[in-house]
Amino acid sequence: MADDAIIRVRDVSVQFGSRRVLDGLHLDVGRGEILGFVGASGAGKSVLLRTIIGLVPRLGGTVEVLGTDMGTADAATRRGVERRWGVLFQHGALFSSLSVRQNIQFPLREYLNVSPRLLDEITLAKLAMVGLKPDVAGRFPSELSGGMIKRVALARALALEPEIVFLDEPTSGLDPIGAGDFDELVRTLQRTLGLTVFMVTHDLDSLHTACDRIAVLGDGKVIADGTMSDMLASQHPWLQAYFHGPRARALAS
Amino acid sequence: MSGEPVLERVTVGGGVALRASGVWTAQYAHVIERMIDTAEKGERGQVAVLIDVSKVAKLDTFGAWLIERLRRGLVEGGSDSRIAGLSDDYSSLVDEVRRVASVAVTPAPRFSIVGMAENVGRSVVDIADMMVALAGMTGALVVAFGNVLRRPATFRLTSMVHHVEQVGWRAVPIIMLITFLIGCIIAQQGLFHFRQFGADVFVVDMLGVLVLREIGVLIVAIMVAGRSGSAYTAELGSMKMREEIDALRTMGFDPVEVLILPRILALLVALPCLAFIGAMSALYGGGMVAWLYGGVDPDAFLSRLRESISIHHFTVGMIKAPFMALVIGVVASVEGLLVEGSAESLGQHTTASVVKSIFFVIVMDGVFAIFFASIGI
Numbered sequence: 057m058a059d060d061a062i063i064r065v066r067d068v069s070v071q072f073g074s075r076r077v078l079d080g081l082h083l084d085v086g087r088g089e090i091l092g093f094v095g096a097s098g099a100g101k102s103v104l105l106r107t108i109i110g111l112v113p114r115l116g117g118t119v120e121v122l123g124t125d126m127g128t129a130d131a132a133t134r135r136g137v138e139r140r141w142g143v144l145f146q147h148g149a150l151f152s153s154l155s156v157r158q159n160i161q162f163p164l165r166e167y168l169n170v171s172p173r174l175l176d177e178i179t180l181a182k183l184a185m186v187g188l189k190p191d192v193a194g195r196f197p198s199e200l201s202g203g204m205i206k207r208v209a210l211a212r213a214l215a216l217e218p219e220i221v222f223l224d225e226p227t228s229g230l231d232p233i234g235a236g237d238f239d240e241l242v243r244t245l246q247r248t249l250g251l252t253v254f255m256v257t258h259d260l261d262s263l264h265t266a267c268d269r270i271a272v273l274g275d276g277k278v279i280a281d282g283t284m285s286d287m288l289a290s291q292h293p294w295l296q297a298y299f300h301g302p303r304a305r306a307l308a309s
Numbered sequence: 310m311s312g313e314p315v316l317e318r319v320t321v322g323g324g325v326a327l328r329a330s331g332v333w334t335a336q337y338a339h340v341i342e343r344m345i346d347t348a349e350k351g352e353r354g355q356v357a358v359l360i361d362v363s364k365v366a367k368l369d370t371f372g373a374w375l376i377e378r379l380r381r382g383l384v385e386g387g388s389d390s391r392i393a394g395l396s397d398d399y400s401s402l403v404d405e406v407r408r409v410a411s412v413a414v415t416p417a418p419r420f421s422i423v424g425m426a427e428n429v430g431r432s433v434v435d436i437a438d439m440m441v442a443l444a445g446m447t448g449a450l451v452v453a454f455g456n457v458l459r460r461p462a463t464f465r466l467t468s469m470v471h472h473v474e475q476v477g478w479r480a481v482p483i484i485m486l487i488t489f490l491i492g493c494i495i496a497q498q499g500l501f502h503f504r505q506f507g508a509d510v511f512v513v514d515m516l517g518v519l520v521l522r523e524i525g526v527l528i529v530a531i532m533v534a535g536r537s538g539s540a541y542t543a544e545l546g547s548m549k550m551r552e553e554i555d556a557l558r559t560m561g562f563d564p565v566e567v568l569i570l571p572r573i574l575a576l577l578v579a580l581p582c583l584a585f586i587g588a589m590s591a592l593y594g595g596g597m598v599a600w601l602y603g604g605v606d607p608d609a610f611l612s613r614l615r616e617s618i619s620i621h622h623f624t625v626g627m628i629k630a631p632f633m634a635l636v637i638g639v640v641a642s643v644e645g646l647l648v649e650g651s652a653e654s655l656g657q658h659t660t661a662s663v664v665k666s667i668f669f670v671i672v673m674d675g676v677f678a679i680f681f682a683s684i685g686i
Contacts, residue, residue: 153653170338174375181374181409198650217335217369248401249369 061120062087062220062252063108068117069276070100070107077103079276080117085220090246090253092263094298095273101256102146104273105222108254109143110134122219139167141220142213146228148205150197156183156208157193163215182211187241203234207241214245221245223255227262235259239266260303263287272298313337314365314372316344324357327379330364333372341375349382358383363394373399374406439665442643446565450573450639453566468571469578476537477579481586483536484529488587491528492594495519500603509603513610514617516595521622525588527674530633533580534666538641541572542662545645546655554646565642573638580634581627588626621686629677633670640666 063085070078077100085091095101106112108119110126119126124137150159160179164170170178180190186207197205206226213221226242227235239262246253257263263270263284270287272280272295280290287299314331327348333341352358360380365372376392383390395403457464499512545568548554554564592614599605605613644662648655 152651164335168335168338170371171342174338174342174371177374177378177409178371181370181406184409185370185405196651214370217371244401248405250398 060087061085062122063254064118064120065104065108066118066120068104068107068119069115070103070112071115076276078107081273081277083271083278083281085252085254086269087252088246088250089268090242090255090266092267092270093254093256093273094258094263094270096294097258099273100276101273102224105224105254105256109141109222110138139216140218141222142216142218143222144206144209144213144224144226146224148197148209150205150209150212152197155194155196156200159197159208160212160215163212167216178215179211182214183208185214185245186211187237202229203231203238206230206238210241214249217249218251220252220254223253223257225256225258227257227259232261235261236265238262242266260299314341314344316341316348318348318351321359324359325352325355326359326361327352328361328364329376330366332367333365333375334367334369335371338371338375341372345375345379345382349379349386352383352388353386355383355388357389360390360392361394362392362399363396365399368399368402370402370406373402374409377403377406377409439643442647443639446569446639446643447635449565450570453563453570456563456566457570463566465567465571468567469575472572472575473578475540476533476575477582480533480536480579480583484532484583484587485590487532488525488528488591489594491524492516492520492591492596493598495524495591496595496598497602500599504603510605510609510613512595512599512603513605513613516592516599517614517618518622520588520591520595521618521626523626523674523678525591526584526626526629526633527670528591529584529587530580530630530637530670531667533576533583533634534637534641534670535663537576537579538637538666539659539663541638541641542645542648542659543655545569545642546648546658549646549648550650550655564646569638569642573635573642576634576638577631580637581630584627584630588623625677625681625686629674632673632677636669636673637666640669 061084063083065081065083068078068081069076081104083104093101093104103112107114108121108126110119114127121137122140124133126134126137129137150156151162154162157176157179160182161175164175164178179193183190183193188204188207188211192200192204192208197208200208206229210221210223210226223242227238230238239259242253242255243266245251253266255262255267257267267284269281269283271278272287272292274294280287280292280295282290287295290296290299312331314329314333314337317328317330319326319328331337360376360383362368362376368376380390380392392403496512496516499515500509503509503512503515545554548568554568557564557567596607596610599610600607641662644658644665648658
């Protein structure tokens with residue numbers, strides 16, 4: 057696993073003011089796996105995600121993505137790596153003044169030199185992949201429901217055929233059916249496109265159905281790392297509470 | 310992994326096959342698209358064309374779609390075409406794009422005389438709508454003010470004080486600086502031109518009348534429209550975007566009473582104060598220039614000012630200030646509530662708010678000038 061790591065986080069620390077959020081964190085993500093990243097609210101899950109994609113400055117440590125050390129790489133190399141990942145932000149972060157079609161085409165127009173016809177066809181293909189009908193293409197983000205926004209944001213994240221997708225709470229705010237569909241979608245896409253998925257989530261269902269591996273954040277470090285059965289077997293009090301709490305029990309039964 | 314994508318034509322047995330190889334990914338999409346277009350034209354009329362993809366090193370959605378598009382093109386051209394040699398890894402991807410419907414190309418809207426007339430008509434209707442909205446907002450404010458008068462405990466004094474600080478107190482330095490400079494410029498220009506007629510001393514008359522009646526309040530109102538009117542629109546607009554205004558409404562609060570009334574009352578307090586400060590600052594600036602540049606010493610300046618200016622000049626200026634405050638506040642609030650979901654809309658309405666309030670301020674100044682002239686002040 058460690059040899060084939062596509063994301064390699066070593067000894068990363070992040071501090072906001074005097075509050076140490078991440079403290080010497082280690083994490084590897086292997087090629088082609090779906091990693092679920094869990095932890096208490098406010099523990100710094102999103103901070104780690106934002107640190108990996110370079111939105112939050114690190115106090116120390118190294119982040120290596122696709123074999124490139126993001127701390128020492130020059131701007132052009134970094135941009136090259138950034139092209140090879142897609143990010144789904146927690147609230148979608150769609151460009152509100154662009155239509156769905158324009159949102160998906162935005163990175164394509166910027167990086168690829170393709171005909172308008174192909175742009176439109178690929179947009180529809182991406183929309184179909186995330187389970188949306190072609191008629192949403194002309195709508196604006198303010199005219200979409202929460203679940204549709206997440207799907208469009210995923211389509212945009214997938215636009216440039218990334219190798220890694222970062223998902224920040226992809227199923228939060230979705231109804232159970234929508235969330236289940238989304239998990240299924242992530243699985244399908246991972247199979248068809250060979251993606252590596254880094255998913256920050258709170259959704260026990262997602263962890264059960266979509267994730268290959270689960271990493272748990274606590275006290276600024278990864279306190280546990282393994283499959284769902286490893287998590288269930290763990291004796292750590294927080295893991296016990298998380299995976300054997302009333303909601304987890306309801307799920308298991 | 311081999312490099313550039315290739316599509317070569319080979320004859321296998323009796324039929325024709327197109328053999329794809331190389332990397333069929335987004336990076337090469339423009340090359341591939343040209344290749345398949347030529348292939349599609351070249352193979353027109355063939356009975357059967359096999360698309361062999363077994364040599365493709367890498368395939369993504371772009372490549373998969375373009376292969377599918379080639380197949381569809383050939384089928385439409387009358388050939389019996391199918392895809393062969395698809396590895397298991399990629400077959401699900403091709404199945405996925407197969408479900409995608411072909412794009413119906415929508416023509417871009419064309420320029421026409423009718424369209425232009427339609428735009429003019431729509432703008433006229435928009436202007437009428439805006440007037441109705443302004444009248445509506447003024448009415449809503451009166452109602453909200455009436456409610457507050459009946460139940461003074463519901464008035465949001467803290468909010469109003471906060472806004473007085475934002476739009477009044479914090480605007481003092483910039484207002485003083487700008488009006489001071491305007492006063493300097495008026496005095497300098499007056500001196501420069503009046504000196505040719507030996508009428509230096511009338512500069513004081515001109516400065517006094519101009520600053521107290523017109524320029525003082527007008528400059529201040531324009532600055533407040535740009536500084537605070539835009540802020541009101543942006544604040545209310547982003548609250549609208551994030552459904553904060555809907556939230557207030559569902560809790561049984563009237564957004565006009567909670568958000569807009571304190572803001573407008575704050576403007577009504579702040580603008581006259583700023584207009585007074587501005588007028589004094591402009592007179593001071595003018596006096597400095599008259600002294601240092603024109604040689605009119607302060608005693609002469611003040612006594613001349615006392616002779617030429619009556620209290621009417623001052624009241625005419627100050628009476629206008631609260632009306633201008635009301636116009637700026639109402640326009641800013643109406644525009645703020647018109648903001649829709651997008652960042653672009655917020656920008657448009659903030660711009661519109663500033664432009665419209667400056668326009669209304671100047672129109673109103675003209676109306677007041679006619680009114681005061683006809684009643685003889």
